[in-house]
Amino acid sequence: MKVVVVGAGYAGTMAANRIARRARGAQVTLVNPRPDFVERIRLHELIAGSGGASRPLAAMLRESVTLRVAAAQKIGDGVVALTDGDAIDFDRLVYAAGGTVVAPEGAFAVGAVDDARRAADQLANLPTDARVDVVGGGLTGIETTTEVASERPDLRVRLITDGPVAPSLGRRARARVAAVLDRLGVETVRAEWNSPGDAALTLWAVARQVSELAEASGLEVDTDGRMVVDASLRSVSDARLYAVGDAAAVPGSRMSCQAAIPQGAHAADAIARESRNRAPKPYSMGFTAQCVSLGRRDGVVQRVHRDDSPAGAWLGGRAAAFVKEQVCRSTVVATRSSQYAWMPGPS
Numbered sequence: 001m002k003v004v005v006v007g008a009g010y011a012g013t014m015a016a017n018r019i020a021r022r023a024r025g026a027q028v029t030l031v032n033p034r035p036d037f038v039e040r041i042r043l044h045e046l047i048a049g050s051g052g053a054s055r056p057l058a059a060m061l062r063e064s065v066t067l068r069v070a071a072a073q074k075i076g077d078g079v080v081a082l083t084d085g086d087a088i089d090f091d092r093l094v095y096a097a098g099g100t101v102v103a104p105e106g107a108f109a110v111g112a113v114d115d116a117r118r119a120a121d122q123l124a125n126l127p128t129d130a131r132v133d134v135v136g137g138g139l140t141g142i143e144t145t146t147e148v149a150s151e152r153p154d155l156r157v158r159l160i161t162d163g164p165v166a167p168s169l170g171r172r173a174r175a176r177v178a179a180v181l182d183r184l185g186v187e188t189v190r191a192e193w194n195s196p197g198d199a200a201l202t203l204w205a206v207a208r209q210v211s212e213l214a215e216a217s218g219l220e221v222d223t224d225g226r227m228v229v230d231a232s233l234r235s236v237s238d239a240r241l242y243a244v245g246d247a248a249a250v251p252g253s254r255m256s257c258q259a260a261i262p263q264g265a266h267a268a269d270a271i272a273r274e275s276r277n278r279a280p281k282p283y284s285m286g287f288t289a290q291c292v293s294l295g296r297r298d299g300v301v302q303r304v305h306r307d308d309s310p311a312g313a314w315l316g317g318r319a320a321a322f323v324k325e326q327v328c329r330s331t332v333v334a335t336r337s338s339q340y341a342w343m344p345g346p347s
């Protein structure tokens, strides 16, 4: 069975390795535009200069997985066309092209590695007292703001959001985030952002866009461009395709590596079942926590119900920073080893 995996993020790398390990006689080709595995959940560290966010993909993949460095341009009838003019046949394809954040003019997208690298260079050269604006009051915006403010206390850092800060957290965890922003001297501006103004650097932490490949290939997508899937994560347009991670419209899911990794694993297991002439099982996954770093030495871990709504328990401070760091490390271990177990979703 020829299997092509499009996208080597958390979902795609997990899927490729797990198919190679579990599916009978599968030849797996992983297509990705660069030879690196980008740890998107560390891009705010890359920007602030407190950490790195990429490692060679070759070191992440099982020997039997063939890495093809190119971008997929169009998914057709059992064949995927690549930007370098080549095309690859497949019996099954896992669509894991993830998020493609494009920042407005004058801003850098936190979730796009090339933008993050440019922003890091610019930030490193900013003089004392320069103003940095971070746009977006969700978890990525908070992680970016606190990382920059704690690494560069000499700068004036603002968090700009047209909605509440950290709306997905519970009341006490939200209060803790507000207290840390205050301690770091961050000014929170409740307004709709429309231009960089006199900010020396603007970081765009609003991440709702996904790859346009599914739509460009004529496959059914939702209003955000995510591939619409059935209960087993198969495309409703073509049962040979599975969609996973940020690029898949999975009901009840959230754009996160917490969801991307089990979805990649599930698609692999479904293909392994098909390789034994068995039908794929329905996908089910329950969330456990929302982990937020607040610089390298602080953080918040919000326990959540399986449907991702906040539960009462939460953890703050150094202990939470430690937990978050272990979670980040475990994503790499899981995708590389392709070993992962998860809780079923709410009934």
Ligand SMILES: Cc1cc2nc3c(=O)[nH]c(=O)nc-3n(C[C@H](O)[C@H](O)[C@H](O)COP(=O)(O)OP(=O)(O)OC[C@H]3O[C@@H](n4cnc5c(N)ncnc54)[C@H](O)[C@@H]3O)c2cc1C
Binding pocket: 006, 007, 008, 009, 010, 011, 012, 031, 032, 033, 034, 038, 040, 041, 042, 043, 044, 070, 071, 072, 073, 096, 097, 098, 099, 110, 111, 112, 140, 143, 207, 211, 213, 244, 245, 246, 247, 255, 256, 257, 258, 259, 260, 291, 292
């Ligand atoms: C700063 C930051 C912090 C975050 N923190 C957390 C966190 O703490 N916890 C959490 O759960 N989530 C977090 N997230 C969200 C998380 O990073 C994403 O939800 C996750 O990366 C989704 O994984 P994925 O595999 O679907 O997509 P991605 O990781 O985006 O990978 C997609 C891959 O597909 C490739 N690709 C794109 N187009 C093509 C194409 N046409 N052909 C071939 N390949 C293609 C890309 O180059 C990329 O390698 C964070 C995000 C950011 C930006």
